[in-house]
Amino acid sequence: MRMTRLVAKTLREAPADAEAVSHRLLVRAGYIRRISSGVYSYLPLGFRVLRKIESIVREEFDAAGAQELLLPALQPIELWEESGRTKTMDDVLMRLELRGADFVLGPTHEEAVIATVGQDIASYRDLPATVYQIQTKFRAEARPRYGLLRTREFIMADAYSFDVDQEGMRASYKSVFDAYCRAFDRLGVTYYPVEADAGSIGGDVNHEFMVPAAIGEDHFALCGHCGYKANIEAARRGVADQQGTVAVPEMAEIETPGATTIESAVEMITRSGHPMTSADMLKTFVGRDDQGGLAVFLVPGDRQVRLPRGYTALDAAIFGDHPFLHRGYVAPMGMQARKVKVYADHSVRVPRGWTTGANRPDTHVIDALIGRDFEVDEFMDLVVVEDGDHCPQCGEPLSLVRSVEAGHTFQLGLTYPEKISSARFSAEDGSEAMYFMGCYGIGVSRLPAVVAEVTADELGLCWPISVAPYQVHLVAISHLRDPEVARISEELYSSLGAAGIEVLFDDRDLAPGVKLNDADLMGIPVQLVIGPKGIASGVVELKRRKDQSRREVTVLDAESAVISLVAELFAEL
């Protein structure tokens, strides 16, 4: 492609609203343009990157035996009502009404794929099967941000597997999981498949494919010693067993008017002559399950609660419906008598007295002891893991890594078939059975931003060869004044193209500095610079964008040198 014909202009300044490095550079280098909040267009360069990523995913899915199909973005709302996700995903569903009928623009396609393959996966003879689609999806994001990272319209590659039983599902899962790993290897970015929480999509075992990046909205815990890794939503920590007995004074009440936060309670109790820190407080968090049943969750006061699956925080507005609950003064004492379960984090199981609420307004207690002053029904993992916590597997310190979720694989099992009556097949004995599903998504349109984010340097973008829009950037210096430069540039442009190399040819009539800076900004991995100085002595300059390392090669050797450098860059992935 000649740059005089390319539809793209580099910008010296990024739009003021672009915050993320990847966003700024992709706009400045002429890859994308914003159309609306969270809605982007891909210019030819950006589209080429997108298509390369798509191709990698497609090739690896195909190699894993998955079959590509295409599902509709426009879906009748009945599908979503049957699965119950008009409720669970209400906040992100884009709904629309057409001539009196209600539709949603699909944010994901579990319902649609089940509706689609119904009569084609009807027998155990048709299983196992894995299908996938690469297409645009929609989410009514409350707050789109970071350019391509969080958008309202985006492209996903989603695979769905169907199996007769759980064992089969696990095999299918493994197969797609491995395909994911190969795809990410080829993308040239560091990634970690981490244990994750299933969120609104449901299901059991699942992994997120995390790419460490400064711009990340997620964190995962990583043990540098044993390799344990899990999303912050799912990570556990190891707690030393400290059972035993110790003399704790009798529980005593302290007046704490208005101290409804941990912070203010600590301050007031300390001032009353009992010095303490938030770590000495027992945070008593009230949650409710799907049926409205209450439970309290105990964690040390300096830790953030992570409720177990199935529980949500009790809404402040309905606190008053339970006269024995006093916001800011809730305590575990006597909860069992109120039919409220008491769950405590493992770290609470230590022989010591705790400071906590008194179940009366404006009052706390000190020296509350488990087994004497209150009972715990069950100990479990209830805190959000923090940097420096101990690994649950080996006890070494964990570190939290900021990262972007680039893919997610789920073993859904029967989650959807249980709700959707058409998700059935005839088993070998003639009975009707539900198939076990897996679903697997890669954020295709998120990946150009992720890759750009982790590979860019102070000069601009810096693509891995596998996703770069072109492999070689041929920069002609003064070619309009030096016929030799023009001739050799043209020759190399056409011979490299004939050799199957993807070449972007900067044939613009611009100052050398502008062209060289643009080449660095655009980030194509190999630069071939042809100018009068070199040509006078029969050489051209070959540069690797990644490390700016350059060497001169003779005009005669240029083509083969470029071809081998491209091969070398592929080999380095």
Added chain:
RNA sequence: CGGGGAGUGGCGCAGCGGCAGCGCACCUGGUUUGGGACCAGGGGGUCGGGGGUUCAAAUCCCCCCUCCCCGACCA
């Protein structure tokens, strides 16, 4: 959805009651050519929208819209 900020030419910005400007980009001509050149000329803006105040509004007041940031939320 809560808090904060911003809307002036394609992009970045100034102007804040009295003729709508600057830099980049774009067009024409000329000079220049190995790390973001220069000279001369030129095109392009209902100043986000509506209402109001005023002799006069980009500028002051009211309402609305859009966008960005922080938070909440999150396949």
